[in-house]
Amino acid sequence: MAGVTDRIARTRLVGGGILVATGLVWIGQGTGLIQSNSFMTGDVFWTWLGGAAVVSGIALIVWVFRATRR
Numbered sequence: 001m002a003g004v005t006d007r008i009a010r011t012r013l014v015g016g017g018i019l020v021a022t023g024l025v026w027i028g029q030g031t032g033l034i035q036s037n038s039f040m041t042g043d044v045f046w047t048w049l050g051g052a053a054v055v056s057g058i059a060l061i062v063w064v065f066r067a068t069r070r
Contacts, residue, residue, distance in 0.1 A: 012064045019057030026050030 028034035030047030040046045 009064050009068055012060055016057040016060035016064070019053050019060065021057075023050040023053030023055075023057060026053060 025034065026040065026046045027050035029036065029038060029040040030043055030045065030050055032042045035041060
């Protein structure tokens with residue numbers, strides 16, 4: 001059973017990392033720090049959504065570390 005638990009934890013860590021990275025890109029585009037010809041550039045909605053993604057990703061990563069320390 002430990003193998004399955006390890007795979008679940010690893011998947012959650014990767015998912016959390018992807019959420020954080022994606023959220024940071026969205027924040028960059030929403031604030032205009034990342035310039036492109038995207039509809040997201042300069043739109044504050046993507047800044048807020050990116051912040052939510054970063055917070056969710058960090059929460060997922062913290063959850064994994066807290067669960068594996070038990």
